[in-house]
Amino acid sequence: MKEIYLAGGCFWGVQKFFDQFDGVTFTEAGYANGPDSAPSYREVCDSSGHAETVRVRYDEGRIALTELLDYYFMVIDPVSVNRQGGDVGVQYRTGIYYADESQLDEIRTVFDKQQERAGQPLAVEVKPLENFFTAEEYHQKYLDKNPGGYCHIPKRLLKLKDADRDA
Numbered sequence: 774m775k776e777i778y779l780a781g782g783c784f785w786g787v788q789k790f791f792d793q794f795d796g797v798t799f800t801e802a803g804y805a806n807g808p809d810s811a812p813s814y815r816e817v818c819d820s821s822g823h824a825e826t827v828r829v830r831y832d833e834g835r836i837a838l839t840e841l842l843d844y845y846f847m848v849i850d851p852v853s854v855n856r857q858g859g860d861v862g863v864q865y866r867t868g869i870y871y872a873d874e875s876q877l878d879e880i881r882t883v884f885d886k887q888q889e890r891a892g893q894p895l896a897v898e899v900k901p902l903e904n905f906f907t908a909e910e911y912h913q914k915y916l917d918k919n920p921g922g923y924c925h926i927p928k929r930l931l932k933l934k935d936a937d938r939d940a
Contacts (some may be wrong), residue, residue, distance in 0.1 A: 775831055775833050775838065776828060776829065776831075776872055777831070778827070778828055778829070778868075778869075778870035779791070779858060779870075780828050780868035780869075780901050781827070781865060782856075782857025782860050782925050783923070783925060784825040784826060784912065785802070785826075785915040787925070788802050789914075789916040789931050790844070790848055790926055790930060790933075791841070794841070794934060795835055795934070797831050797836065797841075797851050798830050799830040800828065800829055801828040801907055802826075803908045804817050804823035804824070804905070805902060806824055806872055806902065807822035814908065817864045818864065820862065820863055820864070823906070825864050836873065839879050839882065842880065846887050848926045850864055851895045852887075852891055853896060857925050859923075868899070868900065869884070869897060869898070869899050869900075870901065874901070877888060877899075880899055884897065916931070
């Protein structure tokens with residue numbers, strides 16, 4: 774199993790989005806790459822410096838990192854700084870955080886392709902994971918518990934794999 778940490782705005786939708794893919798074995802909402810102390814959600818909202826991030830554990834024999842990252846870029850605005858959808862603030866910045874440096878070539882390949890497509894520099898951080906703190910339990914699988922909850926990701930993308938099966 775491999776892991777990648779993806780900050781893509783509000784972690785509720787990002788977690789729900791990645792839960793749908795075959796090969797993703799575990800996701801967890803949390804806070805990454807801020808100061809070295811576990812923040813509360815309130816502290817994150819008050820600009821603690823952490824990014825709302827989803828830990829994605831995946832079976833690389835069933836889904837490639839490049840495929841996961843292509844999906845990631847489907848649900849973010851990669852040129853928006855500290856904002857995704859209606860969410861604004863440093864905690865909503867976009868980032869790809871890796872704990873395994875061997876992933877960097879694949880990350881760079883996808884990043885460079887997306888930057889060429891955008892025609893301008895991307896606002897997506899690509900950095901080693903400095904830290905990750907699990908978010909409070911009520912944030913885990915939030916949109917499963919609260920189907921009407923806010924999400925910046927269009928609902929049709931949260932059921933992308935269902936659409937593929939129906940096609």
